[in-house]
Amino acid sequence: MEKAKGKSKKAKVKRAVLPSSLLPFTFLLLPFCLCALPVVAHAQANETQATGVVRLRVRPKVNDKEKGLARKRFYLIKGGLAENKELLEKINRQTIQTRECYYRNIKASEAFINWLKEGDCESVYCRTVEEKYLTGASAVPEFQAAYERGAKEYKTPELGRLWLTTNLTDELRDGFYRQKQAALKALISEAEIATKAPVLSVMTDRNGTAYFTDLTPGSYLVTNLLPVEFGDKTILWTTCEVKVKAGTEIPFLMSNSSYKNVKCVGVEKPLPACDANRQTASN
Amino acid sequence: MRVRLVIILVFTALAAAGYLFPRVALNASGEAYQQGNRKKRAGRTARTNQSNRRNPAKDYSEFSHRTAKHQGDCNTCHKAPTANWQSAAGFPDVADFPTHASCVGCHRAEFFKGARPVICSICHTKVSPRDGARFAFAKPAQPSQFNAIFPHDKHQDVLAATGFNKRYESAHAVRGTSVVQDKSGQKYNNCAICHETEAVTPVPAGGFPDNFQPPAGTFKTAPVGHASCFNCHWKTQEPTHNDCAGCHQLSQTDVMMLTVPQRLSLKFTHAGEQHVAECTTCHINITRVKSVVGLKPEVPITSCASCHKTSTDNTIATIETEFEQRGRDASFVCAKCHTSEVGRRAVPASHRALFTE
Numbered sequence: 001m002e003k004a005k006g007k008s009k010k011a012k013v014k015r016a017v018l019p020s021s022l023l024p025f026t027f028l029l030l031p032f033c034l035c036a037l038p039v040v041a042h043a044q045a046n047e048t049q050a051t052g053v054v055r056l057r058v059r060p061k062v063n064d065k066e067k068g069l070a071r072k073r074f075y076l077i078k079g080g081l082a083e084n085k086e087l088l089e090k091i092n093r094q095t096i097q098t099r100e101c102y103y104r105n106i107k108a109s110e111a112f113i114n115w116l117k118e119g120d121c122e123s124v125y126c127r128t129v130e131e132k133y134l135t136g137a138s139a140v141p142e143f144q145a146a147y148e149r150g151a152k153e154y155k156t157p158e159l160g161r162l163w164l165t166t167n168l169t170d171e172l173r174d175g176f177y178r179q180k181q182a183a184l185k186a187l188i189s190e191a192e193i194a195t196k197a198p199v200l201s202v203m204t205d206r207n208g209t210a211y212f213t214d215l216t217p218g219s220y221l222v223t224n225l226l227p228v229e230f231g232d233k234t235i236l237w238t239t240c241e242v243k244v245k246a247g248t249e250i251p252f253l254m255s256n257s258s259y260k261n262v263k264c265v266g267v268e269k270p271l272p273a274c275d276a277n278r279q280t281a282s283n
Numbered sequence: 284m285r286v287r288l289v290i291i292l293v294f295t296a297l298a299a300a301g302y303l304f305p306r307v308a309l310n311a312s313g314e315a316y317q318q319g320n321r322k323k324r325a326g327r328t329a330r331t332n333q334s335n336r337r338n339p340a341k342d343y344s345e346f347s348h349r350t351a352k353h354q355g356d357c358n359t360c361h362k363a364p365t366a367n368w369q370s371a372a373g374f375p376d377v378a379d380f381p382t383h384a385s386c387v388g389c390h391r392a393e394f395f396k397g398a399r400p401v402i403c404s405i406c407h408t409k410v411s412p413r414d415g416a417r418f419a420f421a422k423p424a425q426p427s428q429f430n431a432i433f434p435h436d437k438h439q440d441v442l443a444a445t446g447f448n449k450r451y452e453s454a455h456a457v458r459g460t461s462v463v464q465d466k467s468g469q470k471y472n473n474c475a476i477c478h479e480t481e482a483v484t485p486v487p488a489g490g491f492p493d494n495f496q497p498p499a500g501t502f503k504t505a506p507v508g509h510a511s512c513f514n515c516h517w518k519t520q521e522p523t524h525n526d527c528a529g530c531h532q533l534s535q536t537d538v539m540m541l542t543v544p545q546r547l548s549l550k551f552t553h554a555g556e557q558h559v560a561e562c563t564t565c566h567i568n569i570t571r572v573k574s575v576v577g578l579k580p581e582v583p584i585t586s587c588a589s590c591h592k593t594s595t596d597n598t599i600a601t602i603e604t605e606f607e608q609r610g611r612d613a614s615f616v617c618a619k620c621h622t623s624e625v626g627r628r629a630v631p632a633s634h635r636a637l638f639t640e
Contacts, residue, residue, distance in 0.1 A: 071443035073440065073570075119471065122441075123441055125441045125442055125472060125515065126441075126442065126443070126471060126472055127471045127472060128471075128472070154374065154375060155369065159373075159374055162514055163374070163513075163514045163517060165514075165515055165520070166514070166515065166517045166518050166519060166520065170519060173519070173520065174441065174520070177440070177441055200571055201436070201570075201571055202567075202568075202570045202571050203436075203439060203440070203443065203563065203570035205561045205563040205564055206561050206564075207564075209564075210563070210567070210570065211567040211568070213567065213568055213583075247636075249585075
């Protein structure tokens, strides 16, 4: 028994001696460590491939009937509500002119504003300018003038019509879009600095569905960053937190009111009335 | 003491081996080592080529925008529009090569070298003082020296309308027609403004695998040339016609345009009767794409599975029936969507996931 004890003591002593005696030689292991790096990195890359998907469905209710919110951009910000508190406050404080107020402010004609409204367009690029808007009772003065300039410049009336937007002023053509983009860019940049992760964006299809794919597991915020115009109201989603799990597709229904399966309800506000003074839609 | 000595010797030997034979130490690092060597070799070759190029035997039959002296402002050589725009393009365009004046300043000697100066063959089909015929600008059959800068997402934003609108055309329809009937006759811009259904299916050299001939309407077109750009970007809307670099980025390697789209599911046709959904219904990642460089309009299998996963009709091949057959026979080739070179590959995880939920 004592002999055995003595042996184990000896072994303990040997084990204790090994590390200290090898310390001066540990630098010799450097090449092995360096060689092992790619293997570790490869393993980590495999781990990151375990991603999840968020299936977004944006279906606000109009007259008690839900409808897909088509062709709207939604953004995915890394982190949950708590981590993005400051950013969310900023989003909520953001003010942006409504479409109608913008065009009234730049003194667009009533016919021009009606043409945009008719097609629910944000800019002149959304639909073709048909001939009926160039002459006669339905003529839009801005289009008429641009068409006449284009017909001379481009030698043919048809090219004058098809290239009509090249003869519109910057403000009329895409000023509203640029104004919104500037506000969005500032918010996205702030979010990316705060979260140290890129902000992803997707556009909804006709049914209000969109997908965020290849997401690393964790918490995210889904938001439209700027209020979306929706009939005579605006809606802003800022409190939508979604938890992504690896290998799963998370259905995430958003609306303006709470009904079955709705995961996040946006804040709805009436569109402000526009007058001669600059009007903004604040959140 | 002896044991300690042995251990130290073994460590020293291993470390020495690691330094001397890094390739053998670990396979992964060996690959990295080889790649490093390959890069070094490639660097040496490139430098040798460069020095060869500096030799007097210059090839004046090819023009390169990569030559340092050819990288001045574009409008020092290219005029927009060119004098021939009406006959050549039908719209204001850069539709012809620069004039002699752009070249002769530096290359006077080459212009008058011999009876048939080789420099003329860059633009002219025949080297002859009596024949001024030129190639079609800008030699469309040749690879481009430029990459296209095109923010796909921005264009989707401005072409999309706001709010509810049932009158969007399906992008699976030919431009100007509407699957969702539009009683007002208004034409809304959307994907179809740039991507039309291809009336004639392009065939690659050597044909498609299995001699498969995709029917007309299988593919969509992609914009080529200025026709799809200048109608908005001719002036005022930047980048405009005189800001070539706004869209064209000089590439260090030749850029070959794909004349035939590459598909995993070659048997899918956009013009299929049932394939009338909106583009983004299947191309679910397309709206997040910021650039066209490296763009792959991938369609995940889930988009197909909504209709093709199962069927109660036993005579119809579905993903499920083919998946089962592959399970029974590893050599089974999935043929409903794929030609054989794809159909015989291992079943990808995305497909397996459809049946593991």
